[in-house]
Amino acid sequence: MTESALLKNGIVLSLDKKVGNYLQADVLIEGSKIAAVGPNLKAESAEIIDASRMIVMPGFIDSHRHVWEGILRNIGTDVPLEGDASYLAFILNTLAPVYRPEDAYVGDLVGLYGAIDAGITTILDWSHIQAKREHGDAVIRALQESGIRAVFAYGYPWWKYPDENQDRWIREICKEYFSSKDQLLTFALASPGPEFLPFESAQSQWQLARDLDARITVHVGVGTAGKHGKLGEMGKAGLLKDDTTYIHCTTLSDIELQMIADTGGTVSLAAPVEMMMGHGMVPIQRCLDRGLRPSLSIDVETNVPNDMFTQMRSVIALQHALLFEKKLAGETNVPAPLTTRDLIEFATVEGARANGLAHKTGSLTPGKEADIILLRTDKPNIFPINDPIGAVVWGMDTSNVDSVFVAGKALKRDGKLLGVDLKRLEQRAYACRDYVVSKAGFKLPRI
């Protein structure tokens, strides 16, 4: 018999317009799937889970993170993207090259358990740490062990390009781990893209992805590199399609952004990173003006926290600041402010779409996978709840994340992660961090 659980009497935000949202309702999980959403559901044999002091909603979805950097958390909070003392110089050119497979494995575990703890049920792991084939195996093992739903986006190592082995390893890994699409882990190709590669190399990577029937995820409009119209060249050659997620897009031209919209591409904004590290102005309004509803992404834990509350608040605050500034300057034709409903969708439904998983996750829709979080409403930071969506977007934080289910399986209950020895993981994180930092001859920031 399939195991079932009934989440009883919660405030239910299905984020599916057909299903609706409820101030009090139930969600029935059968096996890995959502069986029903509505008031007064009955299920005789189901385990009853009291959700009466909870908001029940789809898990958050991160559409781009370099998860291997987990052991480098907060190492670069005062460094920008570009320059002599920068993320590119320190993280990608100094620390990444000394990573062993086990450092990538532990870095990933740290990031993944942090994500689950924060209510993230799906993550795209933009994994450009594949110095050897074994790095890929190690990262995939971490993804599997964590129980999270993930897109493993195979990335070419930044510091050693070109490397003739890479395309072969990609094909091998695809065959070994991703012969089915009906599993928790799916595959995408993380391409450095036309701003960081010769046109022909970018083109051949995208072709490889399409040969493998894999989605493409690519950084574009990245600081100075994004200002030279390289994506436009790919667009003019007819290479932009609806199988691609474009990350940042900060310094793209309007014409390039329009190409993304016209070809059905999806966008991933990493607003806190873009603002603090100098990628360029977060293009939220330019996306909205073209009908592009973005997904959100944490990108690098070297600089920013691992939760989607920060993501949602950064984007809505910035968009409001820019438009109210226009209003105060006397402009009359200003865009509409984003609402909290927009942001909660960016952090869920749109993330699922960008990760190629909208048919499986992103909303509480019967038939979809049961990727569900319970957010406590009885904490002193949030009661009384007067507007549940507003409470999630502007009021809550990770301390409200009580329970996390992925494909119906509980990965966190009663505020505690399940199936992981955190003390041991912490020890391993420090050991790997120590190895990487000392091997690279890197000095940790002084206090």
Ligand SMILES: [Zn+2]
């Ligand atoms: Zn990135």
